[in-house]
Amino acid sequence: MENQIQTFVLISSIVIGFFILIAIYLVVKLKLNDILLKRSEEKLKNFNETLQLMVAEKTQELLESQKKYKSLYELNEEVLENSPAGIVRLDAHLRISYLNPEIIRLLFLRNESLESLIGEQLKNVPKLNDIKLLYLMDDLINGLEISTDLRISNDESNSKYLEVKGVPILDGGTFSGAVLLFNDITESIIAEEKLKQSFEILQKATGDIIQAMSSTSEMRDPYTAGHQKRVKELAVAIGRKMNINQEQLEGLKFAGIIHDIGKISVPSDILSKPGKINKMEFEVIKNHSQVGFDLLNKIEFPWPISRIVHQHHERMDGSGYPLGLKSDQILLEARILAVADVVEAMTSHRPYRAALGIEQALQEIADHKHDYYDPNVVDACIALFREKKFKFSA
Amino acid sequence: MINVVSDYGPSILRFIVLICWCIIYKKSKCGKINRIVLKYFILFLSIFLIWNSSMFVIKWLNGVTSYTYLVFWGITSIFELYFVLKVVFMVLSSEAHKDIFYISITILAIPSLIATILSFIHRSYNPINSTDFFNIIILLLGTMIILRKILSSPDFLENIESFFIFSGFALYFCMHIVASNVLTLDFLKNWSFGQYATIVSLIFWLGSVFFIWKIRSKHSS
Numbered sequence: 001m002e003n004q005i006q007t008f009v010l011i012s013s014i015v016i017g018f019f020i021l022i023a024i025y026l027v028v029k030l031k032l033n034d035i036l037l038k039r040s041e042e043k044l045k046n047f048n049e050t051l052q053l054m055v056a057e058k059t060q061e062l063l064e065s066q067k068k069y070k071s072l073y074e075l076n077e078e079v080l081e082n083s084p085a086g087i088v089r090l091d092a093h094l095r096i097s098y099l100n101p102e103i104i105r106l107l108f109l110r111n112e113s114l115e116s117l118i119g120e121q122l123k124n125v126p127k128l129n130d131i132k133l134l135y136l137m138d139d140l141i142n143g144l145e146i147s148t149d150l151r152i153s154n155d156e157s158n159s160k161y162l163e164v165k166g167v168p169i170l171d172g173g174t175f176s177g178a179v180l181l182f183n184d185i186t187e188s189i190i191a192e193e194k195l196k197q198s199f200e201i202l203q204k205a206t207g208d209i210i211q212a213m214s215s216t217s218e219m220r221d222p223y224t225a226g227h228q229k230r231v232k233e234l235a236v237a238i239g240r241k242m243n244i245n246q247e248q249l250e251g252l253k254f255a256g257i258i259h260d261i262g263k264i265s266v267p268s269d270i271l272s273k274p275g276k277i278n279k280m281e282f283e284v285i286k287n288h289s290q291v292g293f294d295l296l297n298k299i300e301f302p303w304p305i306s307r308i309v310h311q312h313h314e315r316m317d318g319s320g321y322p323l324g325l326k327s328d329q330i331l332l333e334a335r336i337l338a339v340a341d342v343v344e345a346m347t348s349h350r351p352y353r354a355a356l357g358i359e360q361a362l363q364e365i366a367d368h369k370h371d372y373y374d375p376n377v378v379d380a381c382i383a384l385f386r387e388k389k390f391k392f393s394a
Numbered sequence: 395m396i397n398v399v400s401d402y403g404p405s406i407l408r409f410i411v412l413i414c415w416c417i418i419y420k421k422s423k424c425g426k427i428n429r430i431v432l433k434y435f436i437l438f439l440s441i442f443l444i445w446n447s448s449m450f451v452i453k454w455l456n457g458v459t460s461y462t463y464l465v466f467w468g469i470t471s472i473f474e475l476y477f478v479l480k481v482v483f484m485v486l487s488s489e490a491h492k493d494i495f496y497i498s499i500t501i502l503a504i505p506s507l508i509a510t511i512l513s514f515i516h517r518s519y520n521p522i523n524s525t526d527f528f529n530i531i532i533l534l535l536g537t538m539i540i541l542r543k544i545l546s547s548p549d550f551l552e553n554i555e556s557f558f559i560f561s562g563f564a565l566y567f568c569m570h571i572v573a574s575n576v577l578t579l580d581f582l583k584n585w586s587f588g589q590y591a592t593i594v595s596l597i598f599w600l601g602s603v604f605f606i607w608k609i610r611s612k613h614s615s
Contacts, residue, residue: 014594
């Protein structure tokens with residue numbers, strides 16, 4: 001009986017214990033839910049506060065950027081409105097979407113208002129329907145920058161030159177419009193033309209001076225009168241045949257006409273001596289290249305005239321004078337001049353001999369094609385006489 | 395059968411509970427209070443296991459059993475008081491007053507020591523049973539304070555193991571009061587109730603392991 005009571009007490013105790021455990025667990029669970037709820041509330045509150053703070057910060061940033069944007073926009077508008085360049089914005093269909101007031105003045109569009117031109121096709125706007133400009137629009141559409149000049153005239157026969165630069169606006173590689181900039185370059189064009197005229201006058205004056213110098217030197221040596229002129233003709237013809245550039249050709253022309261200017265230092269007796277000259281006299285004559293260089297080197301020419309004159313007696317193998325220069329050390333113009341000088345000299349009369357004739361002259365340069373003379377120059381010279389039938393002027 | 399359960403049930407259950415709570419202690423990454431509570435609880439279970447084991451070994455030696463029982467009763471009584479008082483001081487944030495703590499534990503330990511000595515001299519368990527009754531009342535009060543503090547603490551989730559341990563203690567002490575109340579129930583006659591109280595408490599602590607695991611896995615993130 002006692003055992004039964006004890007068993008009953010034990011089982012009931014265990015059951016009660018379990019119930020208590022479950023009850024405690026439920027209490028714990030409730031408490032945990034409460035804690036979690038409080039924590040969530042706290043987190044939510046913190047999040048809310050952070051969110052409010054962030055919203056306030058972002059709003060402030062937005063207001064500031066809006067302010068900045070506004071001031072930038074105003075500045076941009078001010079710059080565009082007061083720009084000394086005419087600005088035209090085109091849309092993807094080459095219709096005008098914006099243009100600044102300066103364009104009206106630049107294009108003499110007094111009868112047009114800015115608003116009336118908005119939306120117009122470029123080809124329908126007077127003065128802008130220039131065929132050259134319209135032709136370049138294809139380049140713009142293809143994404144290329146353009147640059148051209150326009151001459152614009154008004155009814156009162158006033159004209160101005162405009163420099164037009166166009167920049168395409170690409171949206172992901174697709175043409176979405178363009179900006180054209182018009183700059184008035186009338187003054188610089190006029191200045192350029194004036195400068196060109198001045199340069200031409202200066203060039204002519206230089207030529208005249210050189211011609212005068214040439215004539216002065218030839219007056220002292222009647223036998224060689226006209227030699228420099230003929231050498232110039234042949235040298236220029238060879239130069240043309242060899243396709244040297246215009247700049248070199250000009251230099252060659254002027255150098256040719258005064259290449260013997262140094263001979264003014266050679267006594268007339270030696271220059272006009274009918275017989276054979278001795279070694280000492282030849283040394284005096286040889287000095288004329290150096291004298292010519294010294295004279296011309298003091299003058300600032302746009303071409304290396306003094307050096308061409310200095311080197312016109314140099315030979316390819318270094319046997320020439322006065323410096324004994326070799327092949328590429330000698331200027332091309334000097335190499336041409338050397339051939340022209342020899343050919344002309346051999347075909348002319350001299351106090352000490354009769355003219356040897358063109359055939360002998362050509363034979364002479366052909367014989368010394370590599371050692372004395374530039375082979376290209378020799379070939380060009382021979383071709384001139386053989387194919388082009390070159391003749392010296394009287 | 396009931397005698398087997400009464401004699402060996404608590405020891406076997408205590409061993410299983412000890413293993414389970416050792417695992418919890420190993421895996422626990424909680425706060426300082428929780429760590430200390432777990433540590434003392436494991437010590438508490440271990441002392442009882444040693445007590446039970448020693449009783450099995452020496453139960454055939456005449457005359458020694460009662461002395462051994464008295465010694466272990468003294469040790470466990472003082473340890474229980476130390477454990478509960480320590481945690482009470484911790485939850486009340488009175489750790490700084492170490493001197494007060496030591497004075498308190500000394501005062502509380504004196505009756506248990508005297509009771510042990512008196513029981514030994516008079517060869518009667520009455521002194522220790524009477525002291526045990528009052529000790530349990532003190533421990534129950536301490537446990538209530540601890541539970542209240544843990545429950546109202548914002549770190550409740552972090553101290554969930556402590557809560558279950560002291561809930562078990564509350565059950566344990568309540569049932570022991572009923573079992574050993576010399577005023578209402580005859581001690582000798584209802585001796586087994588004390589054993590049952592221990593079994594129920596151990597079952598509670600064993601069941602707690604499952605609930606702790608469930609709560610921890612749910613709230614680990």
